[in-house]
Amino acid sequence: MFQLSKKxxxxxxxxxxxxxHPMGQVFTAKELAREYDVPYELLAKVLQKLARAGIVHSxxxxxxxxxxxxxxxxxxxATVIQIIEEEKPMIAECYVEGPDSCSIFDSCTIRKPLGKxxxxxxxxxxKMTIHQxx
Amino acid sequence: MFQLSKKxxxxxxxxxxxxxHPMGQVFTAKELAREYDVPYELLAKVLQKLARAGIVHSxxxxxxxxxxxxxxxxxxxATVIQIIEEEKPMIAECYVEGPDSCSIFDSCTIRKPLGKxxxxxxxxxxKMTIHQxx
DNA sequence: TTGAAATCCGACTTCAGGAGTCCGATATTG
DNA sequence: CAATATCGGACTCCTGAAGTCGGATTTCAA
Ligand code: SF4
Ligand code: SF4
Numbered sequence: 001m002f003q004l005s006k007k008x009x010x011x012x013x014x015x016x017x018x019x020x021h022p023m024g025q026v027f028t029a030k031e032l033a034r035e036y037d038v039p040y041e042l043l044a045k046v047l048q049k050l051a052r053a054g055i056v057h058s059x060x061x062x063x064x065x066x067x068x069x070x071x072x073x074x075x076x077x078a079t080v081i082q083i084i085e086e087e088k089p090m091i092a093e094c095y096v097e098g099p100d101s102c103s104i105f106d107s108c109t110i111r112k113p114l115g116k117x118x119x120x121x122x123x124x125x126x127k128m129t130i131h132q133x134x
Numbered sequence: 135m136f137q138l139s140k141k142x143x144x145x146x147x148x149x150x151x152x153x154x155h156p157m158g159q160v161f162t163a164k165e166l167a168r169e170y171d172v173p174y175e176l177l178a179k180v181l182q183k184l185a186r187a188g189i190v191h192s193x194x195x196x197x198x199x200x201x202x203x204x205x206x207x208x209x210x211x212a213t214v215i216q217i218i219e220e221e222k223p224m225i226a227e228c229y230v231e232g233p234d235s236c237s238i239f240d241s242c243t244i245r246k247p248l249g250k251x252x253x254x255x256x257x258x259x260x261k262m263t264i265h266q267x268x
Numbered sequence: 269t270t271g272a273a274a275t276c277c278g279a280c281t282t283c284a285g286g287a288g289t290c291c292g293a294t295a296t297t298g
Numbered sequence: 299c300a301a302t303a304t305c306g307g308a309c310t311c312c313t314g315a316a317g318t319c320g321g322a323t324t325t326c327a328a
Pocket of ligand 2: 227237238239240242243244245248
């Protein structure tokens, strides 16, 4: 409960790895996977999503791989999660799926109070950058 | 992802309901379930756990039910979660299940940095009480 | 004393989503 | 052309959340 997914963890590890090396250096998914004992196919997918979002740059073919696409200091954990999970970390189902998703939406008395927790949570993830986890 | 479970939500709703009435007043699981359109059996289990932990008081038999067992101002969301889920809200698997639970524990480079997030998360849930969600 | 009303407890089913795998297509270099 | 990389989708496997069921126990009141 309340754990972030393996995909996110793998993504953060990979990003951190790139951030520790000179900007622009290229790493293949395979070598990253071997380095950290992470399943290759899974990590590859994560990197593909990050590439589509533009925070890493990908080059195909021989001598290809992934390189950091932007400044690690401006790269927040919140954005990384949102890209990989395709949604922000939300504390309640109805916040992301809408009123119809929860059967007790109308009679729920904690939805509004939880908004404050959600807000603090956003701040928490927004203020942490990739650079900070080095 | 990152949503708190229905059990926790139901528990919070029930506790809030009791906290809004004079201390010591008794409510049956059935009437609470009807009031908020929550599955009776599920809510009952949650209340039983809360009772075993002592934060609500239960009386069996006719005219029985549940009553608040302690001050809502001293009752934090963190404790409620811990009682219902039988564990604190942890951001990483290895934090709750130990080193052997994660196959990449040894090569993981984000475990320590995530500790700071975990700490902030604890504070977040610790400082919110049942009384505050009224 | 008996029955209704309530908690109590465990086992069970159902289902969605996370984790991981596989295969074929595409692009790039030498 | 061949080797090496990303790309993208479909697929399986399995855990855990959510909900259900049946029966035992306790208590009160008629
Ligand atoms: S409505 Fe209340 S219970 Fe349903 S998801 Fe939103 S917060 Fe949770
Ligand atoms: S070791 Fe790293 S990856 Fe494995 S659970 Fe702990 S934090 Fe997540």
